[in-house]
Amino acid sequence: xxxxxxxxxxxxxxxxxxxxxxxxxxxxxxxxxxxxxxxxxxxxxxxxxxxxxxxxxxxxxxxxxxxxxxxxxxxxxxxxxxxxxxxxx
Amino acid sequence: xxxxxxxxxxxxxxxxxxxxxxxxxxxxxxxxxxxxxxxxxxxxxxxxxxxxxxxxxxxxxxxxxxxxxxxxxxxxxxxxxxxxxxxxxxxxxxxxxxxxxxxxxxxxxxxxxxxxxxxxxxxxxxxxxxxxxxxxxxxxxxxxxxxxxxxxxxxxxxxxxxxxxxxxxxxxxxxxxxxxxxx
Numbered sequence: 001x002x003x004x005x006x007x008x009x010x011x012x013x014x015x016x017x018x019x020x021x022x023x024x025x026x027x028x029x030x031x032x033x034x035x036x037x038x039x040x041x042x043x044x045x046x047x048x049x050x051x052x053x054x055x056x057x058x059x060x061x062x063x064x065x066x067x068x069x070x071x072x073x074x075x076x077x078x079x080x081x082x083x084x085x086x087x088x089x
Numbered sequence: 090x091x092x093x094x095x096x097x098x099x100x101x102x103x104x105x106x107x108x109x110x111x112x113x114x115x116x117x118x119x120x121x122x123x124x125x126x127x128x129x130x131x132x133x134x135x136x137x138x139x140x141x142x143x144x145x146x147x148x149x150x151x152x153x154x155x156x157x158x159x160x161x162x163x164x165x166x167x168x169x170x171x172x173x174x175x176x177x178x179x180x181x182x183x184x185x186x187x188x189x190x191x192x193x194x195x196x197x198x199x200x201x202x203x204x205x206x207x208x209x210x211x212x213x214x215x216x217x218x219x220x221x222x223x224x225x226x227x228x229x230x231x232x233x234x235x236x237x238x239x240x241x242x243x244x245x246x247x248x249x250x251x252x253x254x255x256x257x258x259x260x261x262x263x264x265x266x267x268x269x270x271x272x
Binding site: 008009012040043044046047048049050051052053054055056057058059060062063064065066067069070079082083084086087 | 100103104107108111112115116119120123124128129133137140141144202205206209210217220221224225226250253254256257258260261264
């Protein structure tokens with residue numbers, strides 16, 4: 001059977017717990033009847049996971065930038081001295 | 090689609106917030122870790138873990154830390170530092186992870202999913218940025234539409250699903266390819 005390309009919104013409602021109990025039951029029955037829907041659902045779940053990993057990676061990069069700013073700009077010199085004194089012993 | 094770095098108020102707000110939190114809480118973290126023989130680099134790493142958890146729970150999740158931001162950040166940083174850098178003996182001092190601060194050590198990240206992510210970060214960057222804004226940062230659709238240059242909420246929604254499908258299909262295709270190579 002051909003894959004169902006426009007199911008993303010419905011799969012999302014299922015995965016993000018936005019369905020009522022009847023809708024959930026119906027969706028789960030559909031997955032049993034259509035293994036490709038079950039497979040798409042699994043991959044979509046994986047996609048949210050990838051987006052979260054990507055979000056964290058990007059956030060880490062932003063934090064590195066903030067760290068760099070705080071430890072290089074003269075505006076933050078007092079902060080720098082305060083931190084560095086802890087590690088100078 | 091325009092690129093997000095042109096003008097993104099959410100990114101600027103984040104930067105301002107992180108600079109403020111750094112100034113408030115990092116001295117405490119640095120002091121704690123230096124007293125236990127840690128380095129500045131280690132203090133930075135655990136502080137960044139703490140800020141990521143803070144971002145997910147407090148900024149996006151709307152949680153209010155009981156004893157304030159500073160105590161919350163220091164609490165996570167201590168926890169992460171003992172877990173990652175201390176000897177086995179000290180690990181026994183740790184309570185079980187009742188706060189869920191181990192969430193950054195997800196075991197579900199496999200080598201093939203890291204490869205997929207590296208591919209998507211380059212080839213599918215615009216989609217990943219859009220999906221990040223929606224799902225990870227949980228920005229509102231009107232703001233997303235503005236930042237990404239869509240005509241309105243409706244077209245932002247359409248694009249979001251297109252991106253979701255594109256990333257889903259790419260992830261599927263690439264994961265299978267990488268697994269083939271690994272086998």
